[in-house]
Amino acid sequence: MKASNSYWKESLAGKLPEPLGSELDRYDNEVQLKKQGKIEDKVFAETRLRRGSYGQRYDNGQRNDGKAVRTLEYPQAATKGPNTLFDAPGMQRIKIPYGGMNAEQLEVMGELAEEYSDGIAHVTTRQDFQLHFIHIEDAPALMRRLAAVGITTREACGNTVRNVTGCPIAGVCKTETFDVTPYAHALTYFLLGHPDCQGFGRKFKISFSGCRDEACALAHMHDLGAIGVVRDGKRGFEVLVGGGLGTVPQQAKLLSDFIPEEELLPTAQAICRVFARLGEKKNRNTARLKFVIQKLGIEEFRRVVGEERAILTPDPLWTAFLKDVPNYEEKPARPPALLQIEGARDIGFERWRKSNVYAQRQEGFATVTVSLPLGDITADQLRKLADLARTYVRDTVRTTVEQNMVLRWVSEADLPKLYAELAEVGLGEAGAGTIVDVVACPGTDTCKLGISSSRGLAGELRSRLAAKQWELDEAVRGLHIKVSGCFNSCGQHHTADVGFYGVSRNKGGYTVPHFQVVLGGQWEKNAGAYGLAIGAVPSKRVPETMERIASRYLEEREANESFHSYIQRIGKAKAKLMIEDLMAVPAHDADPSFYVDWADAREYTIGDIGVGECAGEVVNPIDFQLAACEREVFEAQLALESGDVGKAWRQAYDSMMHAATALLSWRMKPVGGSGHEVAANFRAAFFDTELFFDPFAGGKFAQYYFDAHGRVGAEHGEDETRRVIEEAQLFIEATHACYGRLSAQKAA
């Protein structure tokens, strides 16, 4: 804890905007009361989450150090949530609505990263900032310092409306219908702390896009995606609802193709009220808006929202912001001027200009992307960026969902000087939005849910690709790679050309870090299509896998064919064949490096459970059986692609039943019988006993199997089948994980 916390409380007293100042005083008191054990764990956990104070890996005081599980002996026994130690470092998420920041805010972010964190501020895939290794007692002081420059962490986590994201080039974009920034701003602050948004069973994500066909703000993967539309000269929005990634990705559905601007806020309010009323509260795994829409159908959902809208009490805030819309027009710091051609220029500058500079629709101005490797930036770099934001632009800085930052309104003639100044502090890297600009969630570095090292892998891919990026064909250079540490998709792997998400496998009694390979997602068209998993490769083989995929694409693509179209054309079966030989894992004795994750030195484990010691023993039949289940679910995908929905559903279900049978057989010896018997036996042996439960997701994956079992014999639509295939893949992953956990326990 910092000695200066009380100083900030006193020096900023009465200077913070209300009600934020009073709220932070209350939060400060709650932290102290929790320290004294006077607030119940669950209550305080939700309280701090709503302030953006998250848990972090090992905060239960247990960590596997590669040899054994070690207890972290913190000074205090107090807790800050269920199974979460008060002294354990945590993560602070900081909301940056639509990514908009000014120079002063950049400087404060740098100060906080330095004084409270590890010297790094991290830009997330939803335009937030995150600081890691934060002590909970420092959080109120940190929040006060943010509030003093107009930033709140309120509702950055928890079952709330999360950061409202927006296109980072809104207002300067050449293809947008209009600048969505004022609307994103208005909706952010209208819903912040709104009473209708306090009773959610789960989080709610909103994005604003100005174009339909660009990546923009990825509307299709949001609970509410608003795309600017002009109809008959009037501004409004196409509104999409119920999108999401996570374990079961869902493309948003069209709620309305045109909602006039004055109806935006009340419509969003009505959707929130419906979500609060009809959304699941007990089972968080089915509590997102997409499940409400899945249950009701979009027609009924539309009707219910319309009904809710009709009974809302009119609120002047719905339209008060409209008069301020023209004020959002940004002004440049310097006059427009075209880049002067003065003979041969530095090749570094030319490369950077090609990938990191976007010519704005306002002639003579450009938007510059500042590439941040893995979204990380130091305090010194933040201060320098603040200087540049003052010198070259007028505070017009934004974060992006690709974990970079942009400076808008740079006079083109200033580009060489700006590049030189960025390069001086290591911020002049080229390759923004290309294959080297690998996106990654925190993964096992700091996230409690991480299975594999997404940042370790992303760092490795980035450094290998950077070394040869200028030798790559343009088509390959333009690919997007995104990495998630687990199935929860924080790295947005479904929307990438090539995505990876962390899983684990068992080999000879050891656990091996793997990544599922997800191909053919579409970043463009607001995340218009999601990729599908084709198989898991060991973490250490991912770079080779990436090279293989890229070179095959280059060899086999038809003229100007995108990667998404290429994968669609060759189909999943051929795509899988491409990497099948890379799925093998050498025995531990033959190559122990496969059993250590990237950027780590410890022997890999999941759930901090020690590995077994049966290296070199014969392969257990369950390994073969689970491999067969994976093949089945893969074949289900192929059947769906070929239009045989009934067969696809059946194969997906069978893959789950066979995985359940494999686990039952391994644990209890020969098991046979009907599907009903398998489900009943599995429930008794693994669900009721909680042996199958994921440490964080609980019984969710088993429930997928039981739900599918309950639907045997029913009619199955395409959407349902697509979902069941995803669920089957996750059930099989959970079976692998359960087998790994129980093997380790057995060995111990």
Add this chain to the structure above:
Amino acid sequence: MQHFKVKLFAVTNEAAIEGAIPVFHRWIQESALPGVLVDVADYQHVPNGPGIILVAHDGIYSLDTFNGKLGLTYTRRTVLEGSDLERLRQAVESVDRAAALLEASPEFSGKLLFDRSRWEVAVNDRALAPNTQDTYLALKPVIEGVFPGRALEHVGERRELLRVAVG
């Protein structure tokens, strides 16, 4: 003053810092340093950044390249009882002890040497130690108490932490 941050510079910038990953993990296994050692993080991808860090409850160790200079830094995070002199001494001893262990580790043996004539002392708290000439003058005797006879220089720009080069 609290939260001293002390850096001991390496003789050269040549060492491959990735070797610190296994070393720091081993320190956790062996409880090689006092206090609760929590985890290791890799920031090699950040130019002039924290490099490889070892997070402890009381502070953070980093084999870093901040300002383009390789060195080992200890940043005190928790409050420490005692006088300013004792607090600074704790930070200096922490980094010195860790530096000796790094130099002796098989990963760095002969490849990483620290120059014990070049240090930097900072105070990682702008409220307690604003970066002004007055604070520098107040801090000076404390640093001289730990590094008697050394040349001191107030370095960096005003927005940075108060930093003093000890030569």
